[in-house]
Amino acid sequence: MEEKIISAIRQHQEAAAALAADHSSIAPIAGLIARVAAAGGKVLVCGNGGSAADSQHIAGELVGRFKKERRAIAAVSLTTDTSVLTCLGNDYGFDRVFERQVEALGRKGDLLIAISTSGSSPNVLKAAAKAKELGMSVVGFFGAKGGAILPHCDLSFLAPSQDTPRVQEMHILAAHIICGLVEDEVSSSGRP
Numbered sequence: 001m002e003e004k005i006i007s008a009i010r011q012h013q014e015a016a017a018a019l020a021a022d023h024s025s026i027a028p029i030a031g032l033i034a035r036v037a038a039a040g041g042k043v044l045v046c047g048n049g050g051s052a053a054d055s056q057h058i059a060g061e062l063v064g065r066f067k068k069e070r071r072a073i074a075a076v077s078l079t080t081d082t083s084v085l086t087c088l089g090n091d092y093g094f095d096r097v098f099e100r101q102v103e104a105l106g107r108k109g110d111l112l113i114a115i116s117t118s119g120s121s122p123n124v125l126k127a128a129a130k131a132k133e134l135g136m137s138v139v140g141f142f143g144a145k146g147g148a149i150l151p152h153c154d155l156s157f158l159a160p161s162q163d164t165p166r167v168q169e170m171h172i173l174a175a176h177i178i179c180g181l182v183e184d185e186v187s188s189s190g191r192p
Contacts, residue, residue, distance in 0.1 A: 012169055015159065015160050015166045015170050016170070016173065018161075019159075019160050019170055019174070023174075025155065025156065025157045026157065026174055026177055026178060027181065029139050029157060029174075030178045030181035030185070032139065032154070032155055033111060033178065034181070036111045036137065037062075037182065038185075038186070040074075041107075041109045041110045042075065042106075042110050042111075043073065043074065043075040043076070043110070043111045044076050044102060044105060044112045044113070044136075045058050045076070045079075045113040045115070046079060046098040046113070046115065046123075046124055046127050047079065047115030047116060047124060047141075048079075048116070048121055050117070051115035051117060051141075051168070051171070052077075054141075054172055055077040055078065056077040056079060058075070058113060058175050058179065059076060060077075061176075061179040062074075062075035062179065062182070065183070066180050068183060070186050071186060073186060076105060078097075078101045078105075084101065085097050088100050094123060095122040095123045095126055096126055097123055098123050098124060099123070099126035099127045099129070102130045102134070102136070106130070106134050107134065107136070108134060108136065110131075110134075110137075111136060111137045112138045113139045113140075114127060114138055114140045114152075115140075115142075115171065116147065117142070117143050117159075118142075118143065118147055119140070119142035119143060119147015119150055120147040120149065121149070124149055125152070128149050128152035128153065129152055131152075132152050137154045139153060139154065139155050139156065139157070140152075140153035141157045141159070141171045141175070142158055142167075143161065143164075144158050144160055144161055144162050145158075146158055
């Protein structure tokens, strides 16, 4: 067990070191989210499994606060309404559970954060395509290779790993940094 523990910690450290060496996607993503918020737009977030939990976490940091008091940012995780998810899954199929919500809630000028460790989750792909169709911006959070959703993104964060646990760990690390940067921008904008 000891070897497995140390190995997992080392893999995490290696991924974090790679992120420290190339973090060039983080500031542009934070800037885009801050601009959408400043313009009165909303942020929709979606993902499956651990990425669903991350989508809820990110929305919570934006609506609530990350580290300081500031105005709330309109953000909605598309993974939280079980009645909507099961209705859409039953009536349209699981691959459309996020697309239909983007169609209902998204507007031109809004932003979709599409999270997929593989970069190719069919339901996240359809949500990203619908967001682009509506004139929304799309930010992707994927593993190192991107995936099928990548061409639908205006900006993307590619975790420096292809191992699912390390990808998810780097996603939340980057998301925390982004939320802090967005919070700084929103707080300094002078808007209540």
